[in-house]
Amino acid sequence: MIQGILLIGGSGFIGGHVARRLAARGLRVTVATRRRERAKHLFTLPTVEVVEADVHDDAALARLCAGQDAVVNLVGVLKGGNGNPFGPGFARAHVELPGRVARAAWAANIPTLAHMSALKAAADAPSGYLRSKAAGENAVRTAFPHATIFRPSVVFGDGDSFLTMFARLLKYAPIMPLASPEARFQPVWVGNVADAIVESLLRPEAEGKTFELCGPHEYSLRELVEFTGRVTGRRRLVVGLSPLLSWLQALALEVVGGPMTRDNLRSMSVPNVCEAGCTLPFNLAPAALEDVAPRYLARPSR
Numbered sequence: 001m002i003q004g005i006l007l008i009g010g011s012g013f014i015g016g017h018v019a020r021r022l023a024a025r026g027l028r029v030t031v032a033t034r035r036r037e038r039a040k041h042l043f044t045l046p047t048v049e050v051v052e053a054d055v056h057d058d059a060a061l062a063r064l065c066a067g068q069d070a071v072v073n074l075v076g077v078l079k080g081g082n083g084n085p086f087g088p089g090f091a092r093a094h095v096e097l098p099g100r101v102a103r104a105a106w107a108a109n110i111p112t113l114a115h116m117s118a119l120k121a122a123a124d125a126p127s128g129y130l131r132s133k134a135a136g137e138n139a140v141r142t143a144f145p146h147a148t149i150f151r152p153s154v155v156f157g158d159g160d161s162f163l164t165m166f167a168r169l170l171k172y173a174p175i176m177p178l179a180s181p182e183a184r185f186q187p188v189w190v191g192n193v194a195d196a197i198v199e200s201l202l203r204p205e206a207e208g209k210t211f212e213l214c215g216p217h218e219y220s221l222r223e224l225v226e227f228t229g230r231v232t233g234r235r236r237l238v239v240g241l242s243p244l245l246s247w248l249q250a251l252a253l254e255v256v257g258g259p260m261t262r263d264n265l266r267s268m269s270v271p272n273v274c275e276a277g278c279t280l281p282f283n284l285a286p287a288a289l290e291d292v293a294p295r296y297l298a299r300p301s302r
């Protein structure tokens with residue numbers, strides 16, 4: 001019977017939804033963050049304790065693991081620098097840290113580990129992000145063979161950075177020059193993702209499985225941006241960029257620290273869709289983008 005859960009990466013978008021669900025079940029949650037302030041939206045949740053810690057330190061991880069019944073690792077970065085097979089930021093957050101977390105959980109005799117990867121993670125994927133996610137899965141499986149691994153497509157919901165970023169860009173841009181407009185996605189609702197993670201902690205049959213998480217429909221990036229424009233009342237001309245112009249835009253944004261890198265562009269060259277269609281474990285009912293997104297995208301603050 002699970003009572004205490006260590007949530008690493010719990011201060012982020014998906015982590016907040018997971019923490020709220022665990023707290024609603026009366027489970028004790030320890031959210032480990034590098035900066036307590038980052039998790040201030042969780043301070044008021046009953047049964048949730050936010051702890052500032054260096055999760056890259058083995059001794060700190062051992063202390064965090066003591067007395068826990070499950071560990072959830074949600075740490076991820078979209079910018080990890082360049083390098084072969086992946087940049088140093090990806091190596092640290094997606095490979096070294098998951099290995100450390102898995103070893104610490106195993107050493108502490110914690111029975112359950114859930115690890116967040118990404119759809120289309122593969123050693124021969126075109127981006128450092130996806131290659132490092134694959135290497136992270138291997139590191140987890142090596143140290144903790146019966147871990148449960150999740151591979152979502154792009155995740156949408158209140159607090160997301162994907163559609164919300166486009167809503168903000170559309171507010172100011174008279175036209176939207178869009179890189180990789182035909183990139184394919186199968187967005188999955190954060191509530192479904194959080195439910196899948198929480199259920200996996202409670203169900204023995206989830207042990208050792210890898211779950212792909214996709215929503216009910218596929219879209220091109222252009223369709224998603226146009227949908228965001230309609231929902232927010234910011235209909236703009238979306239101008240799809242050629243591969244060369246997409247690359248130049250990504251390079252320029254990478255140099256100025258903008259919202260995209262060339263590595264992100266390479267990730268988008270693989271269709272981010274589930275081959276098996278809409279896939280959610282545990283009989284979860286998939287939520288459609290059209291039903292959920294208008295509720296948070298249409299808020300004036302977006």
Ligand SMILES: NC(=O)c1ccc[n+]([C@@H]2O[C@H](COP(=O)([O-])OP(=O)(O)OC[C@H]3O[C@@H](n4cnc5c(N)ncnc54)[C@H](OP(=O)(O)O)[C@@H]3O)[C@@H](O)[C@H]2O)c1
Nearest residue numbers: 009010011012013014033034038074075076093118154155
């Ligand atoms: N959102 C999506 O569409 C999507 C799609 C596929 C896969 N995923 C994966 O799902 C996971 C959660 O995504 P999210 O959207 O919730 O991310 P997020 O909002 O950016 O949160 C990321 C979390 O990771 C922690 N973190 C970041 N860099 C770290 C580092 N170098 N060392 C230690 N901790 C670090 C942050 O914690 P502190 O800053 O508080 O320490 C934060 O809590 C990630 O693994 C991501 O790759 C997300």
